Amino acid sequence: SLSLSPSSSAASSGMLLTAAAAARPLPLPLLSIGSIDMPSSFPRALAAPASTSRRRRRSRRNPHRRLPRCCLSLDRADENASATSPSGDLRVAIAGGGTGGHIYPAIAIADEIKNADPRARILFLGSEAGMEGVAVPSAGYDFVPVPTVRLARPVFLSPENFLFPFRLVAAVAASWRKLREFGPQVVVGTGGYVSAPVCLAVALLPGARLVIQEQNSYPGVTNRVLAPLADTIFLAFESCAKFFPREKCVVSGNPVRLSLRRFVSKAVARSHFFPSAAFWSAGRTAQVLLVLGGSSGAHAINIAVLNMYSQMLSLHKDRFVIWQTGEDSFSEMESLVKNHRRLVLTPFLHTMDLAYAAADVVVSRSGAMTCTEILTTGKPSILIPSPNVADDHQTKNANIMAEIAGSKVLREDELDSSTLETTIDEVLGDESLMADMSEKAMKYAKPNASTEIAGSIIALSKSSTTK
Known part of the structure; x- marks a missing residue:
């Protein structure tokens, strides 16, 4: 979400909406x-x-x-300037980035659009310096950089913010030029401050439709600002609908990557991470703990696991650990962790489908997309919300997960090796509890969210006046 404090949300919302006040004008100089x-x-x-x-x-x-x-x-511009293209094919522009929670839903939506209409043209817009600059081209999609703007903190005391309106104007103008060249029928915003200028520019693009997708149980500032301009708002959680015009909302769930929706054998997945373990061939009971430190790293989780993994593996001979430390924490953890045949230590998991399939319990932050993946794969979970996220999104997400999926929630200020190990033992030591948590998660999963969102975007494109 846009980097704003809650106290400044109303003022900044007005500032951004003013920038789009002339919604869908006729072509002018x-x-x-x-x-x-x-x-x-x-x-x-x-x-x-x-x-x-x-x-x-x-x-x-x-x-x-x-x-x-x-x-x-x-x-003087061309009197007929508008979002035009000589091709009659479906054209969709997508903006979102900053974190994987905004990027991967966007890619999942793009994949479904291409599955439904292989001739569709899809263009991503974002920050060249952000994760999207690498992730999007790696997924096989065209990417163009656009200027980004964000408020410095503290909002009302930072002198940089005096230039914010002018930077916003420049960013919206640059985004408008890119959109005009591409000529999309629909523009999709998946959140993050990078999406704000692009989505605001849609108001200046005759005939184009705007769709936004909110991943969290509590919406970010960017999507709240863009809501009045949007034609459709896709939500992950019903509880989020009260923050938006209800008639625009569709509770679809979060789009997840196609690989997570495919069946993978637990035995095959475990053999991928622990190929030499005799448990799989002998048919013995084993327990696999999946620890997700995030793409960049969750220091508090890593330290807690560091201080308890050796004792846990020593006490439980049938227990295995797949531990993603995050890129930023990997070198430190690698230097401190002793090699163990029942432990896989990695900075990043490129085969998340296999990791979830192999796991019995997931220990993780409570980012929106991680919560969605836990629901989709039906995994019991122990969630440790990050206290350093705008609007405290992760705590709200974790509380929703505790309610609908029975997830165990540990606040970071109560997290240490002892509380984490006790909670892990509580879950892994109770087969009935694990079955109940898994059943609840699957009940609330919406595995077809990507398909539903893509279908709605294609239908909306037919009502666009962009040709």
């Missing part, structure tokens, strides 16, 4: 800030200070006059 073109319908209060009004009047009398780069100039 363009304003230029330096080398960035903007529709002249863009709010002038943000586009230039009042002192430029006289220059603007002179510019309107002479549309082709060039002014200094620091001033606004008026260039």
Whole structure:
């Protein structure tokens, strides 16, 4: 979500909505800030200070006059400028990034669109410096970078924020140019501050439709700001609907990667991680613990596991551990962890489908997509919410998971090796409890979310006036 504190949400929401006030205007002349073109319908209060009004009047009398780069100039655009393309194929633009929780749902949606319509053209927009700059091309999709803006903290005390309105204008204008060139019928925003300028620019793109997808049980600021402009809002949790116009909401669940929806044998998955273990061939009972430290790393979880893994494996000869430390924590953990034949230590898991299939219990943060994957795979879980997430999303997600899936929740301030080991033993030591947690998770899973969202996007594209 957009990096704003809750106390500034209302003010910033108004600021961003002002930037899109001229929703879906007819093609008009363009304003230029330096080398960035903007529709002249863009709010002038943000586009230039009042002192430029006289220059603007002179510019309107002479549309082709060039002014200094620091001033606004008026260039006559093509009278038919709009989101156009010579092809009649489906064209969808997708914006979202910053974290895997915003990127992977976007890729899952794109995959389903391509499955339904192989001729569809899909373009991702995001930050070149973000995860999306690598993840999206790796998934086989076109990616173009756009400028991003975010409020510095503390919001009202940071001098950088005085320039925020002007940076927002420039980012929206640059995003509008990319969208105009591509000509999408539908633009999809999956959250993160990078999606805000792109989705705001849709208001200046005649005929295009806007769809947003919210992964969390409590919405981020970006999606709350964009809601009035959206045609459809896809939600992961019913409890989130109260924050949006109800008539626009569809509770679809979160889209997950196709591989997680395919059946994988538990024995095959376990053999992948522990190929030399005799348990699988002997048919003996074994327990596999999957620890997910996040893509970058969850230091508190890693330290707790570090201080208890050796004793746990010593006491439980039938227990195995798959431990993803995260990229940032791997070197430190690798230097401190002793090699053990029943322990796999890795910075990142590229085969999440096999990891979930192999696991009996998952220990993890409670990011929206991890919670969705736990529900989809029907795994009992122990969740440790991160206290450092905007709007405390992870605590809200964990509380929802405790309610619907029976997940065990440990606050970070009560997490240590003892409490973690006790909770793990409590779950793994009770087959009835594990079966109940798994059944509840599967009951609330929405494995076809990607298919439903993709189908709605394709249907919405048919009502678009973009041709």
